[in-house]
Every structure is written in C-alpha cells, then in structure tokens.
Amino acid sequence: MSSSNYVEFLNINKSYDGRSLVVDDLNLTIAKGEFLTMLGPSGSGKTTSLMMLAGFEAPSSGSIRIDGRSLEAVPPHRRNIGMVFQNYALFPHLTVAENLDYPLRVRKIARQERTRRVRRALDMVQMGAMGERKPAQLSGGQQQRIALARAIIFEPDVVLMDEPLGALDKNLREHLQLEIKHLHERLGITVVYVTHDQSEALTMSDRVAVFNAGKIEQLAPPSELYERPSTAFVAGFIGENNRLVGEIISGNGEEYGVRTQDGQVISVSSRAAFSRGQPVIVSLRPERLYLDQAAVCTNRFSGSVDEVIYLGDHRRVHVRFGDNAMLVAKIPNAGTGVDIAPSQSISLGWDSQDAVLIPA
Incomplete structure (x- = not known):
C-alpha cells in the first residue's frame, strides 16, 4: 500500500433523504503522516465526511479505506481511530x-505499560502535574489538551478532529493551533481536521480540502489556496478578496487583457488557457493593492478614498475607481509613510502577476 494513499475516499456519496446529496462523489486520498484539513461553511459536507471515516455514518455508496483495508464492515470501535471533539467528551x-x-484498559494493555503511556501522554501535552484532577477542575484549554492526549495515547492509525478549538477564546485557540501542529510534527501521526475557520486551516495544514455543497472545490497546500484559488468560491472563502468581473479581450497563455464591466482594461498573468470573449473574475488580495505607489505597477489607475478603517497593525482603505468599482487595500501602519484620508484623490495599482484569473 502506497503511503500517499493511506486514507482513501472512493466515489463516496451520502444522502439522508434519497434525493439530495450531502456528499457528492467524493474522491480523496490522504498520505500517511499528513495533516489534512476539511474546510468549508456549515452544510458543505465536511463533518459528514469525517463521521463516515469514523464509522458514525455510513456512505450511501462508495468505499472508504485505511491502509488498503475497506472499512465497510468495521464498527467504529474497531477502526483504531482517535477522535477529538469540540465538547471534550x-x-x-x-x-x-x-x-x-x-x-x-479497553484494549487490555498491561498495567505497567498503561502507567508509562499515561505519564508520557500527560507530559506530551504539558499536563504532567494534572493527573489527579477531575475535568471540572480544569480550564477549557486544559480539558482540550487532555482530550487530545486521550485520542493519541493508544497509538491510532488516524486521529480525527471535529472543530476541536471552536469553544475556546481567540488567543487560546491560536496557541493550541500551534501546539497541535507541533505535536503532529513530533509524532508523525495522520490527522484529518474539520473546521470552518480559514485561518486555522492555513496555519495548521499540509493540505486543505475546501468543501462546498458536498464537493471539494480545491485541494491544495495553504499557500496555493491563498495565492492561486481555482474557483470564485475558494477565492472568496479563503481570506479577503477583491473581485472584478469582466471578459478576456486579448492574451496568449501568459498575459491576458481583461475589460471589466465598467470598461477598465487590466492586465493579468496566468498560465491557464482562456479564450477571447470568455467571462472571467479577476481576484486581487487587499495586501497586493498599492496606494500612492502606482507608478511602479503594471496596472495603474486614479481613484478616490471612500473610507479608512484603523485596525491596529494596518488600515483597511476602501477606494472607489472607474464608474462604480470599489477595491479594498490593506496598508501596514508601520514603515509605509503613506498618509491617507477619506475623500482624497489617490493613485492605485497592482502588478499583473499579483492578481488571479478565474473562469466566471
């Protein structure tokens, strides 16, 4: 069995009513030791897919395998899978x-070995002094550490995590994201993680599967998802995104000319094939938009500042240009020296390689 096909979803469909598909023809392989995140909005099929892998739901059709072994007739407690839930359990x-x-004890492991593993697991999650406490005497973050330790203590083939940090406050959630990531790196375990939090997925994962309406829209490493989204849904769901709708007016497979709906002509680099007249969406991240430095950019325009929002380390600047287009720029508050105020005229621009062309 190839280590790159350690966990396999093969032509998986899931329907609860026999008509609409919650999971629609899912084909996904996960490598041994990989940290894969299933990311998507509520109702997109990610949690259902996780529950089918765990054995708590059965596919309507298709096959799920771990290390070449079909799980069809294997009950949840026989799958050697660790689980971490949001409510600690x-x-x-x-x-x-x-x-x-x-x-x-359920696996009939000898007492001496059990004692050794418990001590090791507590140390692994930095809870070595908490062994005699009851869960009610622990904070939420401490309880989640124990839930994580319990999921890995019996050396499972795969660990599944369903929104495990969703009940924690922002600072603690970000701290535990890094703890889980480092624990995964140390142990080399295979992790399948479910979340609707895009920053969590980008921080922790080797690859991210973006779910929408029961299907995977894109499967890629975090940097590729962010920098090169392949669909309009992924571009909008992963990070902030400026969208300009238009059509191809020229191009040769490297650089394309796009006329937007309000008549602006912009240049976009893309290796994908597009044809003249094809409707497209130009995706541009706010941090790629330059203000008052447009002279050095491939695409240069004049606009007016509509609104400036102060957010501590940066400002969000809403800029109107053309007939009715609105773009958002992120400007760091340190080191730029750019003075921006509402209603002022301003130059704006971006380089052709900093935008992404997506079929409309």
Whole structure:
C-alpha cells in the first residue's frame, strides 16, 4: 500500500433523504503522516465526511479505506481511530489520568505499560502535574489538551478532529493551533481536521480540502489556496478578496487583457488557457493593492478614498475607481509613510502577476 494513499475516499456519496446529496462523489486520498484539513461553511459536507471515516455514518455508496483495508464492515470501535471533539467528551467522574487510562484498559494493555503511556501522554501535552484532577477542575484549554492526549495515547492509525478549538477564546485557540501542529510534527501521526475557520486551516495544514455543497472545490497546500484559488468560491472563502468581473479581450497563455464591466482594461498573468470573449473574475488580495505607489505597477489607475478603517497593525482603505468599482487595500501602519484620508484623490495599482484569473 502506497503511503500517499493511506486514507482513501472512493466515489463516496451520502444522502439522508434519497434525493439530495450531502456528499457528492467524493474522491480523496490522504498520505500517511499528513495533516489534512476539511474546510468549508456549515452544510458543505465536511463533518459528514469525517463521521463516515469514523464509522458514525455510513456512505450511501462508495468505499472508504485505511491502509488498503475497506472499512465497510468495521464498527467504529474497531477502526483504531482517535477522535477529538469540540465538547471534550471527557468522563466527569474520572480523574485526568483515569480518562487517559480508559482506552488502554479497553484494549487490555498491561498495567505497567498503561502507567508509562499515561505519564508520557500527560507530559506530551504539558499536563504532567494534572493527573489527579477531575475535568471540572480544569480550564477549557486544559480539558482540550487532555482530550487530545486521550485520542493519541493508544497509538491510532488516524486521529480525527471535529472543530476541536471552536469553544475556546481567540488567543487560546491560536496557541493550541500551534501546539497541535507541533505535536503532529513530533509524532508523525495522520490527522484529518474539520473546521470552518480559514485561518486555522492555513496555519495548521499540509493540505486543505475546501468543501462546498458536498464537493471539494480545491485541494491544495495553504499557500496555493491563498495565492492561486481555482474557483470564485475558494477565492472568496479563503481570506479577503477583491473581485472584478469582466471578459478576456486579448492574451496568449501568459498575459491576458481583461475589460471589466465598467470598461477598465487590466492586465493579468496566468498560465491557464482562456479564450477571447470568455467571462472571467479577476481576484486581487487587499495586501497586493498599492496606494500612492502606482507608478511602479503594471496596472495603474486614479481613484478616490471612500473610507479608512484603523485596525491596529494596518488600515483597511476602501477606494472607489472607474464608474462604480470599489477595491479594498490593506496598508501596514508601520514603515509605509503613506498618509491617507477619506475623500482624497489617490493613485492605485497592482502588478499583473499579483492578481488571479478565474473562469466566471
């Protein structure tokens, strides 16, 4: 069995009513030791896909395999899969150490080995002194660390995480994102992670599968998803995005001319093939838009500042140009020296390689 096809979803369909598909012809392979995130809005099929891998839901059709073995007749407790949920799912009447010991006792592991593994798992999540406490005596972040330790203590083939950090505050969530990422790197375990938080997916993952209406819109490493989204949905869902709608008026497979709906002509670099007259969307990230430095850009325009919003480390500047187009720029507050105020006239621009062409 190839390590690049360790977990396989093969032609998976899932319907609850026999008519509409919650998961629509899912084909996905996950490498051994990979951290793959299923990202998407509510109802996109990501959690259902995770639950089918765990065995809590059955596919309507298709096959799921781990290491070449079909899971069709394998109940959840026989799949050797660790699970981490948003609500921790710890036994309140057991101590932390007893919570970790439980999955080992169920597997009839000897007492001495269980004690060693519990101690090691507690140290791994920096909770070595908390073994005798009950879950109610721990903070939310501490409980989630214990839930994570319990999921990996029996050395599962795969660890599944369903919105595990969703109940935590922003600072703690960001801290635990890095802890989980570093733990994954140390142990080399295969992780399938579900979230609707785009920054979480970009921070933690080797690859991200972006789900929409039961299908994967794009599967790629985080940097490619952000820099080169392949569909309008991905461009809008991953990070902030300026969208200009237009059509191809010239091009040769490297540089294309696009006329926008309000008549502006812009240049966009793309290796993808587009034809003259084809409707397209030009996707431009706010941090790629230059203000008062347009002379050095491939695309240069004049505009007026509509609004400036102060956000600490940067400002969001809303700029109107052309007949009715509005673009948002992100301007760092340190090191730029650009003075911007509402209603002022301003030059704006971006380089052709900084925008992305997407079929409309």
